[in-house]
Amino acid sequence: MLDIAAELHRWCEEGRDFAVATVVTAVGSAPRQPGAALAVDAAGTVIGSVSGGCVEGAVYDLCQDALRTGQAVRESFGYSDEDAFAVGLTCGGTIDILVTPVPADDTRLRPVLAAALSSDVDGRPAALVRIADGPPELLGRALLVHPDGSYEGSLGPALDRTDRTAALDRTAVDEARALLEAGRTATVEVGADGGRCGEPVTLLVESAVPPPRMIVFGAIDFAGALARIGKFLGYHVTVCDARPVFATARRFPDADEVVVDWPHRYLDATEVDARTVLCVLTHDAKFDIPLLERALRLPVAYVGAMGSRRTHEDRLRRLREAGLGQSALARLRSPIGLDLGARTPEETALSIASEIVAARRGGSGVPLTGAHIPIHHDLSASVGMGWIGSVV
Known part of the structure; x- marks a missing residue:
């Protein structure tokens, strides 16, 4: 009701x-x-x-x-x-x-x-x-x-x-x-x-309960598209970036809030829970590494990071050096999103959102045509709306 x-x-x-x-x-x-x-x-x-x-x-x-x-x-x-x-x-x-x-x-x-x-x-x-x-x-x-x-x-x-x-x-x-x-x-x-x-x-x-949170790090055009689709999916959307010239409410009208702060510092100070999704779009090591080092230790639902496969490998190396073990690194969705052949910010946002929904609902991400798999999945027996852990 x-x-x-x-x-x-x-x-x-x-x-x-x-x-x-x-x-x-x-x-x-x-x-x-x-x-x-x-x-x-x-x-x-x-x-x-x-x-x-x-x-x-x-x-x-x-x-x-x-x-x-x-x-x-x-x-x-x-x-x-x-x-x-x-x-x-x-x-x-x-x-x-x-x-x-x-x-x-x-x-x-x-x-x-x-x-x-x-x-x-x-x-x-x-x-x-x-x-x-x-x-x-x-x-x-x-x-x-x-x-x-x-x-x-x-x-x-x-x-x-x-x-x-x-x-x-x-x-x-x-x-x-x-x-x-x-x-x-x-x-x-x-x-x-x-x-x-x-x-x-x-x-x-x-x-x-209050809507789940989507925190998007990196005030880029892809973040604007992701904020729009995040609101459509019912998330409370926050865009965070350390650069005040880019992190403005005018650039991100669909976000519930726009925060000017270093990403890792904001993550340390804000509240997250088992329904929170974190999307790291900065693909800059000075922002990514301290942020992901913290994010992958938190009991959140989803952690994804944008970047090429080469960037991903370098990121993993740096995170290992920062002390993260394999179980924590396995939770990282990188490169972020499903393989849709996305090019535009809107297509990329759809790719990311699709992966978030698949992780939340237990979907495989494969086409339903010809696939003998359930259309609707039931994860309620695991952790309810938290859906933590099924993000590898």
């Missing part, structure tokens, strides 16, 4: 009645992942997507039904070999959808969802927990969990904080905080009593 947070937040502020359909699970070659959402208001306006088009019409009808009945429902969609025109995913996958009505006069669920949407829009970390499967009377119940463990709402049948309700809420808070710390959206199965026993309840936990 948080993938359409800005629009839904506006709907809440305008007092609209709406229903929201959210992907709970996706199996096989499903086009959208858990958390993807489609919403329909009382006037029939629709935003978002849960399948890339395959089942949108049926989900639209489910949302309208939910608005009429006031009841949350869970529905599965898969591929039907018997009837090519049956509602289903033509790609062959299966998705489970949670459809929840959110009328304007709802005093229990709507305030929690509105708070979650507001947190996402404002860039404040929080995790939205909803009951995606379990007793019908609990379906769709929600609470919002903050990083410090405080929370709003309740998953129980009442807000009286009975022992059973409190236990379920506490379990949900613990699970949500762990997923929030990793920046992940996932489902968790617990008992309705808050333990691992009793009637099972499936929780959908959506993490609202």
